[in-house]
Amino acid sequence: MNDLLFLTAQLADAIHLLDCMANEVDKKRGIAILEEIHTRFLSELQSGGWISVADRLPEPAETVLVFMDNGVWSGFHDTENWFIHGWSKNPFKVSHWQPMPQPPKASE
Known part of the structure; x- marks a missing residue:
């Protein structure tokens, strides 16, 4: 569970960094992918790790x-x-x- 919390925080940081440095097309694509992963991790956290x-x-x-x-x-x-x-x-x-x-x- 702690690993998921850590990864969720890391993904949130990555989304912020990507938002600051990428060109507009790459930024939108990268942010969408990272947000999907972030949402999946949060869902797994809330479900107690069950997928x-x-x-x-x-x-x-x-x-x-x-x-x-x-x-x-x-x-x-x-x-x-x-x-x-x-x-x-x-x-x-x-x-x-x-x-x-x-x-x-x-x-x-």
Whole structure:
């Protein structure tokens, strides 16, 4: 979550810098792209990090957290189907996903 807050602030700064230095055509195109990214990050922050499968999918075969009507699981997709670790039935109806959290750091 802190990474998203940091990236959101960085995108806002980039939008401001682009506004100050680019020619008019490039400025409008660049600002539109950065504002779209900024809006997406804010949406993910407000949703607790969950991303709707209707909005975007993770990379194929990337293990992520998935949300289904019976809970949260880890799984991946192959562009056509979702696979849930430890389950053999298919297909699964995944509504949302989010990247796996970072593993804990080893204590020194």
